[in-house]
Structure formats: C-alpha cells, structure tokens
Amino acid sequence: MMWKTWFTKEESKWPRWQLRDINKFKMTKQSSKIRTRFAPSPTGAPHVGNIRTALFVWLFARHNKGNFILRVEDTDQSRAEQGSIKSILEALNWLGLDIDEGIFKQGQEKGEHGPYTQSNRLKTYRDHAKKLVQAGHAFYCFCSQERLAVISELQKQEKKPPKYDGQCLNLKPEDVKKWLAEKRSAVIRMKVPQEGETSFKDTIKGNITVQNSTINYQVLLKSDGFPTYHLASVVDDYLMEISHVLRADEWIASTPKHVLLYQYFGWEPPEFIHLPIILGQDKSKLSKRHGAISILDYKKQGYLADAVVNFLALLGWNPKTNQEILSRDELIEQFDVSKINKNSPVFELQKLDWMNKQYIKEMSADKIRKALHDIDGLSDEALVFFNKQYRFDKALNLIKDRLEKLSDFEDSVRFLWDMPDYKADILVGKGLDKKQTKQNLEKALELIDRSDDLRQIFLDHCDKSNIKRGDMLWPLRVAITGMEHSPEVFASIEIIGKDESRERVEKAIEKVSFKMAQRPGLEKIQEKVLW
Structure with a gap:
C-alpha cells in the first residue's frame, strides 16, 4: 500500500494537541492470511451487480486458499428491508458461494470476529469515533439540517462541489462539553487537512492521488448513534482482519477518506481492488430498465446456477483465452485479479441465454x-x-x-398433451395455396396409419410424387404442434400417439376447408367467430 500523508507536510499548521501521537505513528499490521468479505446492505433483493461482487470476492478467496466472510452493513436503518438478508443468503447458497465466517444462516453466525451485523456493533463504532475526537482527528458538529441545506444550495448556485464549510471545526472544548450535556443534536465528522494530497494504490486502477482540499469533512457518527459506511467499514475491516477489499469502483471516490482514517487509527490499510461497474446495452449503469432483475428471479426463470456463475465471472474478468465455458474448479484455478478489466463490462442477456443453453445440453x-x-x-x-x-x-x-x-x-x-389452437393461415406454407395444403394434409392423414417408419414413409412419398419435403411436412408440423417453428414432427407423433395425431390432422383439414369456403368480404368476421 502506498500513500502520501499530511503528517510531514502539514504538521506545523495543526495545533500540537492534535499531533501528540505523530512521532509515535506506526502501522498496526494485519495477519498474512487472505481474508475477504462480502458486505451487502439489506436494502432489497440481491441484484446482478452485488452478486457479481460476491462471486469475485469468493473466487479470490478460494484461489488464494483464504476466507470468505459475509458481513451485513445495515447502519442505514431507513433503507433496510425485511427479508433482504434471507434473500442474500438464498442467492449465495443457490450459486454455491459457501461462507467460511460470518452470517451463514438467518440469525446464525460463525467465527471469532463477530457480531457480523453492524447494527449489533454500535458501541464499537461509538468508542472508535470518540477516540478520533480525543486524538484530534474528528470533531463534533452541531449544525442543523436547515443550515446544511442552505449551504448546499449556495454551493449549487456557485457551481461548487458539495462540502461542509467547517463551521464547527474549531469550537471551544468547553462549548462542546456544554452542548453535549444539553443533549443538543450532534454528529461526529472526520477532520481533513486542507493542504497536501492523499494517495493510495488500487490493484486494478493503479496509483490514485487526490488533493486533500477536495475531501469532505465526512460524517462518521450520525446523531442517532449509528455510524456511516465510512467509519463502520474501516473499523470492521481492521477488527475482522480483512486483507483485501473488493468492491465496486463507485467507492473509489470515498477511498481517500478511508485511507486517512486508517492513518488516524494507526492501522495498516488492506489492499483495495475496485471492480468495474456493469453497464446496460446503452452503456449506462445497469438497472431494471435494462432487464436487470433480482438474481433469484433468474433462478425462478430456469437459469442454472453453474451457468449464472460462469456468466457473472466473465463480467469484468477474462481468463485471457478464448474459453467461455468454465467449470467452477476452472474458475477458481484461473481467477487472478490481474485479469480483471479496467473497463466496465456490458450485460448481455442473450449471452446468458446461450451459456445456459450449453449447460442444459450437458x-x-x-x-x-x-x-x-x-x-x-x-x-x-x-x-x-x-x-x-x-x-x-x-x-x-x-x-x-x-x-x-x-x-x-x-x-x-x-x-x-394440450390440443393446440392456431390460425388456419399458418398451415399454408410459403409457395403453397390452400388447395395444395389440404391435399397434402389428406395424404398425411392416410400415411399416419402406416405401422412402419413414418419418417421414411413420408420422405419416400415426397420423392415418388415429386413433392418438396417442406411442402409436405410444413402443414403436418403445424397440425401436430400448432407452431411454425416446432420440435421434430415424427418424434412428436410417436409421443402423442397415432390416434391423437390423426385427430389433429383432421382438425387442420377442417380449418383449411373452411378457409377455402370463405367469401372474401366475410373473411375477417368469420375468423373472429371461429378462430
């Protein structure tokens, strides 16, 4: 992990009480074992994007003989939906993404780093937030929502990026103590140096540097006592000894804040691997309007788990070969984060259909x-x-x-088993008229009664009578199946039986006969009545 800190450049510009531990600053190192986590929020049914992330996390853990941990990040209680955790667990179980540690069943956990649901870890976050305040790396903010809304609107009008203006940054300690005792509503925000820069290395994107002046004074602890994602994820990743963080690259913009928090706590950051987001056909972020649905809906629609895993694995990762069908073992063996693409993949349902078809065949x-x-x-x-x-x-x-x-x-x-219903028009093949179609159906009715190989009987008849095979078989196929594009007709007759097949051909002859008897002006009216 590489970064540039403000400690050396800006030390002289900060009050000494904020810097009392700088000279003793040492990174606390984590275990060398690969430990990864999938940390969804229970805000709805699991979708393609977050399950693709889960798959990459799982493959990375399995490839490196590490641990795959499931943690639930439910600190935003206003967005939490009942049943989400159950759906997430069902999706992971269906796809065979087995969990080594964390939540593995509804209401059940395993592992030594729990609890694994963030709403059950509130004291941990509050304690760490207060430590940052005491160390001078965070501050209490008493600004009302109304004031913050006014600031935001002014920044919009001036076309400035949204950022807290630092109103409470340098409050007197005695005022803070007094207002807290009065139970005034307050949040805890992180302090950010306004000069210098913060850098970090992303395994896929490379070295990324941002100016500290662009980093917001992020809220870490909300007035209701719940942490924001930024504090909770950093604290949990450290305490749970997460070695590699794989998440969507929409979190890249927040990573400098996380790097600063790791520095403030004196912890060594994990390695960051930001995954390219999945796009729809129009190259915008994949959403429901592109046909994206809950991953469990794909199960209900009859997609196979192995096919979905294979398909999702190739959304942003490539084995660098022409092989497209890969077994689970092959995916684990070949999965290397260096083969993850920087560019965002496009979700193609037709590709999933094709892949599922290959798996069904086997x-x-x-x-x-x-x-x-x-x-x-x-x-x-x-x-x-x-x-x-x-x-x-x-x-x-x-x-x-x-x-x-x-x-x-x-x-x-x-x-x-269900007598097909269809319009008489589709009985008449291309290049045929109703009279020829009726004659061919009448001959088919006669041939069906033969006890020999029906296929050969029909083909011999076509050859001897100089009839195109398609002209003979088209109306027969429609009569038997009710479809223009249907399975093999003679195999269908064998399953249905000759009695039922004969009845269907007779019905087709009646349809064509009625069509032939129609007067041109009555055709549409009669069609509504009969068909």
Missing part, C-alpha cells in the same frame, strides 16, 4: 427433472402427463438442444 434427464421440480417448473397437467419417466425423456429429447431456460420447457412441449 445435463441428464434426471437432473433436469429435479431442477424443474426445484423451481416448480411443471404444472399439475404436465406432472400427470409425465407420470411415466419415458414420456419425460422423449419430450426432453425433442427440445433439449434448443432449450435456453428450464422455465421454457413446459411451454415448448405443452402441445404433447
């Missing part, structure tokens, strides 16, 4: 059936039809190579 029928059961992916009707395993196996073989999500399975094969 699954056995038994595993797919179990996965469908886990997401309640089969209706009662489907369960009745598939009460015999061979039916399920044959239905799966029809569509397995084209199935992108497990949730699409039932809709793709519903025609097997």
